[in-house]
Amino acid sequence: MTLHEAIQRVLEQEKRLLTASEIAEILNARKWYSKKDGSIIKSSQISVRVSNYPNLFIKSGSHIHLNGRELKPILKKSVAPVKQKVAKAKSIATASTLEVTEIDKKLMLEKWFIPVSQASHQLPDSPGLYAIRIAKPGNLKASLRKELGNRGHNIMYIGIASQSLKKRLGQELWAKGHGTFFRSLGAVLGYLPPKSSLVGKGNQNNYKFSPKDEGKIIKWIEENLTINWLTLSDNWNIEEDKLIKKYFPMLNIQGNPGALREVVDARNKCKVIARG
Numbered sequence: 001m002t003l004h005e006a007i008q009r010v011l012e013q014e015k016r017l018l019t020a021s022e023i024a025e026i027l028n029a030r031k032w033y034s035k036k037d038g039s040i041i042k043s044s045q046i047s048v049r050v051s052n053y054p055n056l057f058i059k060s061g062s063h064i065h066l067n068g069r070e071l072k073p074i075l076k077k078s079v080a081p082v083k084q085k086v087a088k089a090k091s092i093a094t095a096s097t098l099e100v101t102e103i104d105k106k107l108m109l110e111k112w113f114i115p116v117s118q119a120s121h122q123l124p125d126s127p128g129l130y131a132i133r134i135a136k137p138g139n140l141k142a143s144l145r146k147e148l149g150n151r152g153h154n155i156m157y158i159g160i161a162s163q164s165l166k167k168r169l170g171q172e173l174w175a176k177g178h179g180t181f182f183r184s185l186g187a188v189l190g191y192l193p194p195k196s197s198l199v200g201k202g203n204q205n206n207y208k209f210s211p212k213d214e215g216k217i218i219k220w221i222e223e224n225l226t227i228n229w230l231t232l233s234d235n236w237n238i239e240e241d242k243l244i245k246k247y248f249p250m251l252n253i254q255g256n257p258g259a260l261r262e263v264v265d266a267r268n269k270c271k272v273i274a275r276g
Contacts, residue, residue: 003041003049004056006033008066017063020046020122044121051124051166054231059124061112061228103239106230107131108155108247113226116173123166123229129239130165130229131249132157132172132181139224144188147250147260156225157181157251160240165229173221175214178206184251186217187266196276207274 001009010026011018018026020043027033028040035041050057050064058067106112113133114122133154137145148154159181161168171179186209193207209217232239241255248258253267 001033003033003045004053007046007049007064008056011057011064011066017060017065019043019062020050020064023064047122047124051126054124054126059122059126059229059231060106061230062114062118062122063112103129103230103243104246107228108243110154113228115222116225116227117222119169119227120174123169124231125164125166126231127162127233128160128165128229128231129243130159130161130169130227131155131243132159133226133228134224135226136224139220141188141190143262144250147262151248151250151258153247155247155249156185158240158243158247158249159252160237165231169227169229173225173227174218175208178203178208181251182217183207183270184253184263184267185221186213187270188251188263189217189220191217193270193274195273198271198274199276204275205271207270 006027007023009032010023010030014026023046024041024043027046033041046064050059054067056067058065107129108131110133113131115135116132134140134148134156135154137148137154140148157172159168159172167177168179170176172181173179175182183206191209191213193209198204198207208214244252244256248256250260251263253259253264
């Protein structure tokens with residue numbers, strides 16, 4: 001039995017959403033798949049194999065389920081167990097098969113979000129949608145904390161990855177390239193790009209911070225933000241537009257009726273400095 005066949009078997013028998021760590025633990029216990037060197041199966045191996053077989057598996061944030069199957073959602077344990085009827089979560093295939101309410105349940109429900117610090121090895125190399133929340137609003141300056149309170153949620157940003165969530169979020173969260181969210185966040189946190197650093201560059205908007213400041217911003221992101229993502233094969237722009245217009249994420253600018261002037265001004269200040 002191959003590893004992906006073993007993962008399929010686990011999900012078919014468990015009939016619920018599982019994390020890569022849970023799948024690895026089950027496989028190590030049941031011995032359905034053994035590595036040649038005899039070492040234990042790690043969660044990172046599960047994540048990589050799942051990402052390599054998008055026709056078989058769907059990743060919703062940190063959770064995995066079979067493509068085209070209905071699986072039970074994970075429920076938080078209550079202090080006093082009460083029997084309740086819980087609707088099964090619909091498996092996600094493509095954006096064209098989903099209503100925005102289904103995307104809300106899978107992408108935007110806060111219980112599916114995980115700390116950014118735990119996400120890097122789980123991100124799939126597939127297109128999709130992602131959402132970023134702040135777990136510790138107290139670490140924002142007062143004006144931004146107030147704005148979050150006015151909006152009634154802690155959603156910072158909603159975005160799309162037309163080719164690869166892994167690559168896109170590498171840009172947005174770890175400065176591996178040009179990330180719109182990373183630039184906006186750095187700007188509102190008060191960081192500035194090196195003076196005249198865009199002189200001679202073709203794109204006069206993609207300012208970057210110094211390596212030292214990038215490191216500080218990345219540390220702040222990993223300590224304060226949570227993320228969830230959803231692999232989708234098409235219609236990313238349509239679904240992103242619907243979600244932005246519904247939630248008014250604080251750091252989204254384009255297509256956001258609730259775009260925050262403070263964010264726009266902070267970004268413009270960075271552009272002026274970088275352009276020299």
